[in-house]
Amino acid sequence: MNNHGKTSFVLILILIMMINCLFITMATLRVGFYKESCPSAESIIQQIVRQKFLTKRSVTPALLRMHYHDCFIRGCDASILLDSTSKNQAEKAAAANSGIQEYQLIDLIKARLEQICPKTVSCADIIALATRDAVALASGPNYDVPTGRRDGLISRSNEVNLPGPTSSVSDARKAFEAHGLTLNDMVVLLGAHTVGTTHCSFIKDRLLNFKNSGAPNSAMEQGLVKKLKKICGSKFNVDRTVFLDQNTSFIVDNMYYKEIVKRQGVLKIDQVIAQAKQTSKLVAILAADNSLFGEQFAKTLVKLGTLQVMEGNNGEIRRNCRMVNN
The missing domain is CATH 1.10.420.10 (Peroxidase, domain 2)
Known part of the structure; x- marks a missing residue:
């Protein structure tokens, strides 16, 4: 292969790589995202939420509030689940997020999914799916949730700014x-x-x-x-x-x-x-x-649930919803 041929070949390879990266970055949410990678994901989430609902019906408003408060800050990226550290006050620490419940429920779901399908199901998708299941259990609509969100790496309490109960x-x-x-x-x-x-x-x-x-x-x-x-x-x-x-x-x-x-x-x-x-x-x-x-x-x-989601190769799939991966 002459130099011209080699150059053309390299350019084609670069172009293919760029297209692949673009495809990964622009991946879109879709229903059944885990059909191949973790087929039992949605049924596991539903089962655990149902068990909780049977003993604590307030799980429905708790998850609705968590989902809304998460999506309204940095998008639906599970940043609300991250714990504060010695160097950073996370969203959980903001006054507007005081009283949010069921973090432990998300922990339980995540731990179970990590046993079945390690490093596969995002915490952001768990919130969205668990909320859907809790709404249906409370006699609300049962709807399909597009999945494929990835988890964010940043959570800052000073970014929390939500319309309040006395808003006009x-x-x-x-x-x-x-x-x-x-x-x-x-x-x-x-x-x-x-x-x-x-x-x-x-x-x-x-x-x-x-x-x-x-x-x-x-x-x-x-x-x-x-x-x-x-x-x-x-x-x-x-x-x-x-x-x-x-x-x-x-x-x-x-x-x-x-x-x-x-x-x-x-x-x-x-x-x-x-x-x-x-x-x-x-x-x-x-x-x-x-x-x-x-x-x-x-x-x-x-x-x-589609607000500013992280997809493709952005963010990560946390192994523990309370902290970013090492």
């Missing part, structure tokens, strides 16, 4: 749109409050002294005010928790929307989406049709 529709909308989610997505994802709880300290002003008026928030139905005052106590010296859905508290359904259209929203953000011009119509539609809510909730959870 405008502020919450900006936060969601910054992540590629629409106003409608926001309203649908707030439907997770159908199985959620909040601390009395977050609603104290709504019950006792709304906007320094010395009275409860007049926008809140007074029967609910009395009920919540009884649960929380008048002095709030113990920060108790209350259900955001006062009727079907452990069932994923559209009761949350039915309540907020009746001025029975517990958090400020719950109530304002039922009143704001730009969101009230969708709230009313979801309140009237449970099947539609289930369909939209599933679609929006899948969309949430």
Whole structure:
């Protein structure tokens, strides 16, 4: 082979390598990603989540919250699972993430999968799949989850910035749109409050002294005010928790929307989406049709799960969800 032929051959090899690298980097999530590499992955996750759900039904809101809080910071990369170190305060340490539960459940699932399929199933995919299973167990929709996420290497508490329970529709909308989610997505994802709880300290002003008026928030139905005052106590010296859905508290359904259209929203953000011009119509539609809510909730959870995912040769597959690989 002459020099020209050798040069051409080398260029072709380089081109092939570049195409291969591009293919790996641009790999896309797909349903059944582990069909060949770990066929039992999804059934193992489902089994362990089911066992937990049978003894602790609050696993559903816990996993929904974990999934949302993870995806909203650095994308769905399981950065929320990383523990802090002496040199770094991880996302777990942020005030907005206090009270998140079921880290141990993810640990249990990961340990089992490492026994069956070492270094194969990502922690990020475990969160997404476990959330799907927990939603279905709570009588919510059963939907397919595209997988193939990889785990992130960075987790910083100072990056945690989430819309809070007292956010306005405008502020919450900006936060969601910054992540590629629409106003409608926001309203649908707030439907997770159908199985959620909040601390009395977050609603104290709504019950006792709304906007320094010395009275409860007049926008809140007074029967609910009395009920919540009884649960929380008048002095709030113990920060108790209350259900955001006062009727079907452990069932994923559209009761949350039915309540907020009746001025029975517990958090400020719950109530304002039922009143704001730009969101009230969708709230009313979801309140009237449970099947539609289930369909939209599933679609929006899948969309949430695709935010800024790491794929291909990016990130890693952690062996322990609490720390990056050595």
